[in-house]
Amino acid sequence: MxxxxxxxxxxxxxxxxxxxxxxxxxxxxxxxxxxxxxxxxxxxxxxxxxxxxxxxxxxxxxxxxxxxxxxxxxxxxxxxxxxxxxxxxxxxxxxxxxxxxxxxxxxxxxxxxxxxxxxxxxxxxxxxxxxxxxxxxxxxxxxxxxxxxxxxxxxxxxxxxxxxxxxxxxxxxxxxxxxxxxxxxxxxxxxxxxxxxxxxxxxxxxxxxxxxxxxxxxxxxxxxxxxxxxxxxxxxxxxxxxxGRDSGGLVRPYLLEDADTVVIALGSVLGTIKDTIDEMRADGISIGVLGINSFRPFPVSAIRRALSHAKRIVVLEKSFAVGIGGIVATDVRMAMDGLDQRIYTVVAGLGGRNITRASLHRVLRMAMHDQLEGLHFMDLEWNIVNRELDRERQTRRSGPIAENILRDLGQTKSNVG
Amino acid sequence: MFQVRIHGRGGQGVVTGAEMLSIAAFLEGRHAQAFPSFGSERTGAPVVAFCRIADKEIRLREPVMQPDALIIQDATLLAQIDVFSGLETEGYVILNTHRSFEEMGLGELARRFRPERLVTIPATELALKHVGRNAPNVPMLGAFAAASGLISLESVASAIRQKFSGKVADGNIAAATEAYNAVKAAREVAHAQAV
Amino acid sequence: MGHQDIKFYQTGTFTVGNRLLPPEQRSVQADMERTNSLNSGHRACQGCGEALGARYAIDAAMRATGNRLVAVNATGCLEVFSTPYPETSWQIPWIHSLFGNAAAVATGVAAANKVKARKAGLALPETRVIAQGGDGGTTDIGFGCLSGMFERNDDVLYICYDNQAYMNTGVQRSSATPPAARTATTMPVGDEPGNEWGQGKNVPLIAMAHGIPYVATASVSDLRDLEYKVTKAMNMRGARYIHIFVPCPLGWGSASQDTIKLARLAKETGLFPVFEAEYGEVTNVSKIRQKQPVEAYLRLQRRFAHLFGKKPRLDVVARFQEMADQNIRKFGLLGSDRAAVGFPGSEHK
Missing domain, CATH: 3.40.50.970 (Thiamin diphosphate (ThDP)-binding fold, Pyr/PP domains)
Structure with a gap:
């Protein structure tokens, strides 16, 4: 019902x-x-x-x-x-x-x-x-x-x-x-x-x-x-x-067949990505998305099959392994081992940061032109990060990082967006 | 796709309002998605909730940044945050006040939008009258239904019945109905004057 | 097997009390029909108090439940010496999950049994559950789960075999380790050798504070009392707790043959009060038969040897005596003594 x-x-x-x-x-x-x-x-x-x-x-x-x-x-x-x-x-x-x-x-x-x-x-x-x-x-x-x-x-x-x-x-x-x-x-x-x-x-x-x-x-x-x-x-x-409906399974392809660029993601962000991809397709861009439904077991062959024709892969993940980079991306790299593809890791949506179509457009277009670094933190506020790094260079007792950053950000932003 | 953003304060039923709007749209056979701007908001803190209404599946999960309608349940927020952020020029504004936009000092801003889509309604008074507490969310929905014509008053009433029962539901429906009728009547007066 | 009537004067000791009883009340340790839930052949040390306590406790519970019993075991000596696969000493359904969760796993077993009983049209589940662990798994790492189980009054009997330290990992201090005792993490060096002076964590009293149906302490020096308490517990429903005193020859540095003697001395000195409580009130205490000085107990254990060495610490021994005497007053352990006023449930019933 x-x-x-x-x-x-x-x-x-x-x-x-x-x-x-x-x-x-x-x-x-x-x-x-x-x-x-x-x-x-x-x-x-x-x-x-x-x-x-x-x-x-x-x-x-x-x-x-x-x-x-x-x-x-x-x-x-x-x-x-x-x-x-x-x-x-x-x-x-x-x-x-x-x-x-x-x-x-x-x-x-x-x-x-x-x-x-x-x-x-x-x-x-x-x-x-x-x-x-x-x-x-x-x-x-x-x-x-x-x-x-x-x-x-x-x-x-x-x-x-x-x-x-x-x-x-x-x-x-x-x-x-x-x-x-x-x-x-x-x-x-x-x-x-x-x-x-x-x-x-x-x-x-x-x-x-x-x-x-x-x-x-x-x-x-x-x-x-x-x-x-x-x-x-x-x-x-x-x-x-x-x-009577499709649910579950290992992976879920969307507009993959002829896509040069393929985004990989898990969970609800797939919806926003699909809307973005529709808009990019309307602009004539060859792009699709593969949703990973089963992360464990990791469907190595299903992913390899689905992505073998792609020129580049953008793994967009809401987590990362501190000290190395992507978690999902590492597994995807293993699945694509031996194939000549660029694989980008985009870390996004950490701690509830909104993943918007606008940001996705920007990052995916950078990837399309191979202008994206291998590990990219979407919408990262570099000036805030650099200010804290500076502070730590200058002062021994620089204080709790999280508090410093929030002070730098000024008053809490309005809750819109 | 029609996107609504509701502003209010914790305790005013902001999230419930978005949910009821989504139920009302669903009852009319539409796809609808309602979600809060998540946080550990306490009573009195600014709260935002969103509702999208469309004729096909809604996949988008980003917050509503360019609303087609704004429902402002607490006018004191106007001085605190940029509630009008991203509002489309064709957009609707439903503001909880017994005063007019001019009286609220919003005259200049109001001129950027279509006047017949800017509606004020004393929703808190209606809620206190019919429900007995400061829950302006439901009369705001009644006013929104009248102003936008996007959903019917009957659907709003059915959505209320899904969320509440007994006297609370009756009171809320009465409040929504009075708000609906008030906006309709005001628009007819405005229309007559325009003609 | 025939039974022999015997008179008390023929024995002169309490250890053969079994033979003084009518046949139907006797322990069945030598009976071929014994439940034998913990088989012989396990890997416990010679003189292990825990193995003895567990055997009597589980056998008594098996008899009380018509052999419909499940045991949940915390990590520890009992778990390790009774099971390495493919061998197992357990003749009952037995599960080991983790060190700190035996009480919670037992809650799950009880809940599942309750649902199964309801589905079978039974008012109460036939299969009952015991959780068991050492003092580390009970008073330290498993304490949160234990308190949760008590508070919900889940139908679980939790048995703590208290040998007063982490013996399985090589004799480290637990919150049940007595003051001044030598362990691997409280070495007898410095000005105050051994464990810090403190009260430890008295889990039986904390259990009582939860107001659960039944709390008891017992000792391997009185196996009949232990069996009685387990049987009584298994005839009740809800959360129950039995704390059994089990000397550890390895960890205490005592002779294997002194396990029972040490357990008896712990009780007879007043250092380990043996009592029962129902719904938060003490209902019964086992009286001291022949009061012993704490020194008699301490001297048998190498973990206290530094108190009696070149620089004897008679002051520390005196503090032990004070502790024992306080227990005697508090629980009313001597003769016709009444417990001190103010102790919860101090009135004897």
């Missing part, structure tokens, strides 16, 4: 349709509306046979999820930013134990400096944690991906992180076609665990593994992600058969 609702609300409803049995919740912006919605649905009896647990930290949230998933319950939680970092030890543990937990990450920047706005630093910090990471482009996809996530997770016995842009999607009202319970039941079978804590058939889970087998166990985690490269498109096709 079509409805106009908040992204968080759509996700909460989608999770509810997946018939979760245990939900653990610890509040952190911008994830709050999702778990609030689920809490209300459990309390009102709209989700039956489900325990909703208000835990005392994100570390506990993932730990409770580990316990309930290992006991055979379909388990969900959600977090963001510092919350994801706080649960990291348990995040690795969940994937190491092969527990099919589904978690929303309402993408948000990491501190310090504390920042509640959107970027992808949080999810990207966990790119090696062994979870499958799917990115949603809009709220329809965010809702759909949660339903697919349970299926993928349970089939592989691997946890799945559904990443959706904090605020930009979680707090946006837009049109969502909510599936019916019958459709979801037809798509998603009940959870049959591969391992379970059952007194009738006792097993020991999570014991120590030494050098004699650790490599094999780790390799199998990789092998499972390679299986996911086949499973994710398959689940997306099955989803389309029942729900």
């Amino acid at each position: 079509l409805k106009q609702c908040e992204g968080s609300h759509a996700v909460a409803e989608a999770v509810a349709l997946a018939r979760p049995e245990v939900i653990c919740a610890y509040p952190i912006s911008p994830q709050t509306h999702i778990v609030e919605g689920l809490g209300e649905m459990v309390k009102a009896g709209e989700i039956q046979d489900c325990e909703y647990i208000n835990v005392e930290s994100e570390f506990a949230a993932m730990s409770v999820a580990i316990g309930s998933s290992a006991t055979g319950a379909r388990t969900y939680t959600a977090t963001a930013s510092q919350g994801l970092l706080f649960m990291v030890e348990a995040v690795y543990n969940a994937s190491g134990l092969g527990l099919p937990i589904v978690m929303t990450v309402a993408n948000r920047a990491l501190g310090a400096p504390i920042n509640i706005w959107n970027d992808h630093s949080d999810s990207m910090s966990q790119r090696d944690c062994g979870w499958i990471q799917l990115f949603a482009e809009n709220n329809q996809e965010a809702a759909d991906l949660h339903i697919q996530a349970f299926k993928i997770a349970e089939e592989l016995s691997l946890p799945v992180m559904v990443c959706m842009d904090g605020f930009i999607l979680t707090h946006a009202y837009e049109r969502v076609d909510m599936p019916t319970q019958e459709q979801v039941d037809a798509f998603l079978p009940p959870y049959v665990p591969r391992q379970v804590l059952d007194p009738r058939d006792p097993v020991s889970i999570g014991a120590m593994v030494g050098p004699e087998a650790y490599t094999e166990v780790r390799y199998l985690a990789h092998a499972k992600q390679m299986q996911a490269l086949e499973l994710i498109p398959k689940v997306s096709r099955e989803f389309k058969e029942i729900f």
Whole structure:
């Protein structure tokens, strides 16, 4: 049924349709509306046979999820930013134990400096944690991906992180076609665990593994992600058969066929990029975009196939690896290894900085003429950066950087734009 | 695509106003997108929310920088921030005040825009009268519906019913209706004078 | 197996108390039918108090739950000595996740069991859960999760095996390490050798402050009392906590055969009060049978050897005695003593 609702609300409803049995919740912006919605649905009896647990930290949230998933319950939680970092030890543990937990990450920047706005630093910090990471482009996809996530997770016995842009999607009202319970039941079978804590058939889970087998166990985690490269498109096709729309999959091409320049991006910024590309196409520029839907596993061959004809690739990412540059770009470079293409990294949208069509036009045109540096920080205020660098050269006790910069910026800008 | 920017203060239902506008447009079969300018705003702090309305899927995620309509829920913001930033010359302005643009010292600015698209409405008074609290967002939507003709009063009422129930919904609908009628009546007077 | 009636005067000691009881009340350690949830053949050190405590605690819980029990284990000695794959000493469903999250993982197990019971039309889950860890995993790194589990009153029995330091990593100080004790991170050097003087973190009292249904301390010197408390706990629902005193020959520098003796001395000196509390109030204390001076306890352990060496620190020993005497007054551990006024739940019931 079509409805106009908040992204968080759509996700909460989608999770509810997946018939979760245990939900653990610890509040952190911008994830709050999702778990609030689920809490209300459990309390009102709209989700039956489900325990909703208000835990005392994100570390506990993932730990409770580990316990309930290992006991055979379909388990969900959600977090963001510092919350994801706080649960990291348990995040690795969940994937190491092969527990099919589904978690929303309402993408948000990491501190310090504390920042509640959107970027992808949080999810990207966990790119090696062994979870499958799917990115949603809009709220329809965010809702759909949660339903697919349970299926993928349970089939592989691997946890799945559904990443959706904090605020930009979680707090946006837009049109969502909510599936019916019958459709979801037809798509998603009940959870049959591969391992379970059952007194009738006792097993020991999570014991120590030494050098004699650790490599094999780790390799199998990789092998499972390679299986996911086949499973994710398959689940997306099955989803389309029942729900009638494209959602999920590994990558999503847009105007790629003849494009000399191809932009690569993840998440909601794809929409703004597509609008920009339409405008550039109208000006006769040969450009397209490839959305990466599944960041882990990283679809190396799908990307290579899609981009083999491109002359240059611009990876636009909302995160970066301090000390080297792009994160997504590094993976893309590996996928394109041996091909003669220019690959640019554009870091944009950090800590909620708006990514506008105007800036995209400017940067993409620079890339088209190969006038862009290899690592470009979009809309970076160079004068502010240089003033701080000067200050540090001149004064030993130069003070907290963030405060200095904000003083330099003068009074806080108006909230427009 | 029609883009609306709503200015107000924390506690005045700015975000809810944008959401209701998007629901009203959705109910008329349009695509609509509403989102706040995100922040940890507290009660009283300046807040901005946006709404886009179109006949096809809306993919754009940037903030509304060139609005087709401005809804200003709190006139004290005029001295504080450049609320008119980027407004198209054909744009609409709905301002919450019982005074006129001239009286507000906006006469010169107003002459840059089409006069019939500049509307003032005492939305706070209407809200206090019908809802009992300073929630000017809904009467502002009523005024916007009347001024722009982009959405019907019925759709606004349905959107209100999705967000509120019972007496609060009734009060809000009454406030929106009075605002709608007031703007319609003023325009008819202006039209008659023009003729 | 036949049972022999025996009279107290024939033994002259408390250690064979089992044989004084009617057969149906006796411990079943020598019984072939024993639950045996923690199998023999594990890798614990000789004289390990934790292995003994865990065996009795889990066996008692198995009996109390009709063998429908899941154990969640924090990282630590018990986890390591009982499991390296492919071997496992556990005959019950057992999971180890992390050092600091056993209580939360157990909450998850309990929640899942609750949902499964509801789906099966049962009012209460049949399968119960125990979380267990050492003092490090309980009083330090796992404390947040433990307090959260208490506060939510989740249906979990948490058992802390307290051997007063991080033994698994090589005897480093924890917040349960007694003052003046030598550990790898509180060496007996300088003017104030050993651990800083302080109160440590008294988790049983903190547990009581959560108002949970049941809190108890127990000791491997009184296994029948330990079994009784675990059984009682498993017959209750909600958050429960049992803190078991388990000497560690390796970490304490004590003789392997002195484990039980040390545990008994800890109780008989008053250094480790053994008591029960329900809903935040003390309901029962185990009286000291024959009060012992703290020196008798301290002298058996090399971790306190610096108190009795070339420069004896009788002042420190006196502070220990003060601490023990305060416990005796506070909990009313002697004879017909009543606990001191003002202690929560001090009235005996």
